Amino acid sequence: MAVGATAQALPSEQAEGLRKSIATHSQGKVTAGAITRTPVPGLFQVVSDGEIFYVDATGRYSFVGGSMIDMQQQRDLTAAELDRLHAIPFDRLPLQHSIKEVKGKGTRHVAVFEDPNCPICRVFTKFLDQIEDVTIYRFMYPVIAPQSEALAQAAWCSRDRASAWKTVMAGGQPPQAGAACDTSGLASIMKFGETNRINNTPTVVLASGKRLVGATPPELFMQELEQGGRRSK
Incomplete structure (x- = not known):
């Protein structure tokens, strides 16, 4: 043409x-x-x-x-227009299967889909740890490699899931899970991600529904969080 x-x-x-x-x-x-x-x-x-x-x-x-x-x-x-097209209503997220952490009053809300073999995810999850006044919902989303799935399943079946996942995201190995556990919740997260075309990690969903994909510069992320991180009552 x-x-x-x-x-x-x-x-x-x-x-x-x-x-x-x-x-x-x-x-x-x-x-x-x-x-x-x-x-x-x-x-x-x-x-x-x-x-x-x-x-x-x-x-x-x-x-x-x-x-x-x-x-x-x-x-x-x-x-x-793309923001509107790709938005995910926050209440539709499978929040019951997330690892929830409330920091301070937790008035701002953010969900993150992360993979332990994603270098950007490891940097970003440390950045999230430094933010105050936020409620974080972390979703295990092992899509990069088969090793990711094994790590996610081990963390999912750990007695202290939150601690095990933090260890995994820091590059460590989760403790032995012991007896097999019900991983249907993990499967539900994966299904949700597939349905909503979450193809990359990290993928962030703000309370407003806006989706941020990949490496968002810290200053820009904080602006987005301030503008779209509060859930409507």
Whole structure:
């Protein structure tokens, strides 16, 4: 789909007007060079600093890397829609199968799906330990390797599940479980994750339902937790 091959130049007056609109809506952050028509009516190709993006006729809305950007509000409209699409209502989580920890008043709530063989998970779970005024629901989610499943099952069947899982997430080995135990709860977590397309660890679900995947920078995570960590009454 070579848009450039069929693009047509705009009249200079129209192109200059669109350049001014782009500059205004982007608060001067984007300087448009060549502007041409595309095969899509009302959609224009813009060259800026060696990059190509697309704008509508108003110059306010741009399309960059598969996302629609409102340049006036400096907002990724596609990201907001994806957040809604991927949200998981907190009350639908299998909280009864989680390892719950309340720190301080615990007014902010967060759930995390973690795998003991996930390096990012090990770093992130230590970071969670340092946060105050939070209720954490940890879900054993062994999806990376067969060894993960064995560790999760051993921790699940331990007398002190929370302590065993903390040991596992720190890179240690859980104590011997002894007699076999009922692992249907662990299976329920795995089923929930599969149904809700939780494909990576760590995956965090805030009280608002917003999903955060992978390595979220600490400062950004704290902002997200403050904005979306309180459950509605």
